[in-house]
Amino acid sequence: MRHHHPSVASTSAAPPSAISRRGLLTSGTALTALAVTGVTPSGGAAPAHAAVAPATQAVAGGLADANLFEILEPVRVVYSRSSIAGTPLVSYEDAGRQLSFRGEEITRVGATWGELVTVTIEHLADAFIRTFTLIVPTVRVAPGAEAEFETLGIETTDRSSAFVLPPGPSGALQSYRIHQLHGMAQHVTF
Numbered sequence: 554m555r556h557h558h559p560s561v562a563s564t565s566a567a568p569p570s571a572i573s574r575r576g577l578l579t580s581g582t583a584l585t586a587l588a589v590t591g592v593t594p595s596g597g598a599a600p601a602h603a604a605v606a607p608a609t610q611a612v613a614g615g616l617a618d619a620n621l622f623e624i625l626e627p628v629r630v631v632y633s634r635s636s637i638a639g640t641p642l643v644s645y646e647d648a649g650r651q652l653s654f655r656g657e658e659i660t661r662v663g664a665t666w667g668e669l670v671t672v673t674i675e676h677l678a679d680a681f682i683r684t685f686t687l688i689v690p691t692v693r694v695a696p697g698a699e700a701e702f703e704t705l706g707i708e709t710t711d712r713s714s715a716f717v718l719p720p721g722p723s724g725a726l727q728s729y730r731i732h733q734l735h736g737m738a739q740h741v742t743f
Contacts, residue, residue: 619692619700619738627732628706630687632670637743643672645685650674667691667704674708679716684709692738699739706732 620634629646636642640656652674660671668689675683686707694700708730715722 615695616693617696617740619694619740621741622687622689622692622702622736622738624687624704624706624734624736626735628685628734630685630706630734630736632687632689633741635743639743641670643670643687645672645674647674679714681710681712681715684711687734694738694740696740699737702736702738704734704736706734708732 622630622632624630627647629644631642631644633642636655638655641659641661643654643659645652645654652672654672658672660669662669662671669686670689671684671686673682674685675681686709688705688707690702690704692700692702710728710730711726712722713726
């Protein structure tokens with residue numbers, strides 16, 4: 554499976570059926586998760602160090618914060634807060650693309666109400682940048698157990714970097730498509 558570079562469109566070599574949680578854990582690769590926008594107002598990539606994700610914690614009573622999240626429809630997203638290599642992984646699949654992200658290709662922003670995980674799913678130079686952001690709630694699970702969760706995915710198309718003669722692009726420069734998502738979460742040890 555090839556890894557996606559944020560500025561280059563890429564397709565994974567693995568068929569959709571070949572991607573599984575077990576494969577994610579053993580191969581150290583995954584498809585991409587969602588992204589806030591991962592783009593600065595000027596259209597450049599946001600620095601990876603600007604976002605910090607919450608750490609996975611053990612909780613009293615034998616529960617732990619989930620660190621592996623899987624969404625199957627309408628887009629397929631697998632997000633792992635860490636991996637055997639110690640880096641976060643995201644895999645993203647929709648009708649037109651299969652993408653994998655790792656480490657600094659993923660922007661993670663922690664908030665009191667969850668974590669925003671953003672990846673760049675399409676970049677057409679001088680036209681637009683499309684990102685996907687997954688809102689990841691805090692999910693507590695018992696060892697070996699899974700828990701269902703509901704969340705949102707935000708697909709952002711940003712045309713602020715579009716090449717247009719002065720005075721530049723007009724109107725709303727960002728547009729959004731919201732996805733209602735249902736997923737499963739679990740805590741795994743790497």
